[in-house]
Amino acid sequence: MNIWGAALTLFVSTYMGEASLPGVAVAITKGDQVVAVQGFGHDSAGAPITENSKMAIASVSKSFTALAVRQLADAGKIDLDRPVFDSRVTPRQLLSHTSGISDRTLPEKSLPQPDSPEGAVERAREVLRSAVPDGQFRYTNTNYHLAARLVELASGEKFNSYLRSHVFEPLGMRDTVAIDVTPRDLPSDYRRGFGYAYGFSVPLTEPDRFVAGSDGVITTAADMAKWLAAQQKLAPQDRMGWEADSQGRLRHNGIWFTSTAGQVLTPSGYGIAVMSNSGIGLGNEGTHALENGIADIVDGKTPAEPSSYRLMIDLVLAGLTLLSLALGVRALRRPRRLDKAWQVLRFVPLGVLLALPTLLGLLYGGGRDITFYQLAHYSLPLVVWLGVSSAMNASVAVVRWVR
Template sequence: MRHLLAHTSGLAAADVDEFALPPAPSSAALVAGLRDVPLARDPGTAHEYLNANYVVAARIVETVTGRPFGEHLRAGVLLPLGMTATVATDRCDAAVPGLALGHVGALGVQVPVPEIPAFCAGDGGVVTTAADLTRWLRFQTGDGAPLLTAASLREAHTAAPGTDGRYGLGWSVRDGGDGGIRVLHDGALTTWTSAIELSPTGAGAFVLTDAAGAPSQLAAQLVGAADGAAPQAAPADPLRAVNLVLAGLTVLAGVLLTVAVLRAGRRARALGGRRRVLSLPAVAVAAGVLLLPLGWALVAGPSWTSWLMLLWMLPLGGILAFVLVTGGVVALVARARAGRSALPEVGDRSAAGSAPATRPGPRTPAS
């Protein structure tokens, strides 16, 4: 259990598709699918964050208690802490009364969209309120209901063996200066992000968002302000530079492909019936088809769900792909039509070639 909670179990992301579609119907089914997965390393020797570790831990709880993990969590943890408005679901996309849709967007424009389906029992799926999460934060500082001893809380907040001093039991561990440590945790689905942090002085803060952003930076700044640190500038959008590049490429692609459509006839006349295999529209279509798969494969490996997640997190990438494919196809069709109309019909002759031959007439004597 300690290896699972510290992400030192030996399971590796390269061997486990955490976001497979359709989602696993239960934690039992997901864990059963791990039986033939080899361990990448010996347990306890290296830290690799993997959500599946917590699904396995939740399944152990279900096996020991004989009831679903969410039910045990509510009865054994949430209600004793007074977190009566908090519920635990087994699906990231579960409909919970009062829960609004999350958002995807870029450059200040946000659109509500459904969350991508995924199994979340043990590694997520907890829907809460600011008031209830405040109770959880107080509990973590030792100021709440005594579900754990002070020694157990310290152990959860202390780096576990095999993590290179970076991770405890469910908490990342960082040097807080002055001999103290900061404990924190952040997470993200595709339409929600969150972060929580505790400082060595006992101050704490959490940030919940219904879109992509930088909640961990903001939580750190809030904790720093509580500890008397100098105010800092608000964190910038971490994806702003990427989105600006994608927006610029989208506009450029749209302009070039529009020009290709408008100049299709002129190009066909210039080529005089000749064809070019490699052209801007053809390259645009190929690039649009491969953009999202290659983009995600370079980051985390190919997976249909991963490509969908990339589209949710970087919607401008999807718009760029759409412009490339649609504009490229339209330009190719326009050029094909212009090329057919520019070809001479069979039997036609040029004016010079079709002029009738003439014989010289009889000569007249010079006068």
């Protein structure tokens, strides 16, 4: 047992309680040695999370795709700086999200979903022709969908098969697989993750999405420990698909609507991987704070006190929903004649509701794309509040117009 085992268990358990995370798996390495692998909580079937529980790592998968591209570049089969797909975009720009493609130019979640990397390229043809790499960072899954197709073209193998043969198996990651589409391709022993609303965690099926290359790796904490240990043997230029933070840590986070994950390499030589079976939502934007706390513990520091506004946000939205309902009923029971121009304002909540996926992406998600169905996974209480407010206000407006 490591010297900080008790502190680690206390911190993770406390964080899970504060953030309402049903299950978490953690892997920690020092250099190329595995020092801790542990599961906490339970899965959606009620079974304990262990080091062998299959969990989604979402966009942490991008670092696996980047390694595959790097392997083929080292073998002379991919030129990182030569434009691909009849465009001005290079593989290096795809991997660094500087291709000029974004969720605004290609809304990858709300467009019809491809079922293969080849289909992803066809979907992106027009955007690729007009893309102008300008050095600006614009995060989008499309870049890594295209990178997955590059791996196929350069290797002559299907992308997921390439990862299995050239990444997973050489590292001994025997319980790790990569998939093309959720939920269709999820392993039979994968347990659904959770959504969250009003203080309750509810098992949900991940929405239908194309994830090859971008966020399609399903793995275990035991296998992620092997992956982290292998990173210490790579030269810095080979660690593509990672990002440096303000503290000099290399990291990448991942979010599904039913799972969250993250990985960190610290300057002190530790590797940390965290996987949770609770999806992204208001007040739960990923495992970033959990990773930071674990990093502080292994470095001998005192982590920040775990806290979460997840429940508070949902309770506020519940209160607003009840208030909207009460005010609407009162207005219907005691209708007053108002200028019709003022009545138009009652349709503002409906307009906000209809525009919410776009507004959320522009104002809060850095321009990311999201569908209305996925938005309900992200925050059902927010959708319910705006829905109730829209219905009551529209009803009042119609009654008053008639009167």
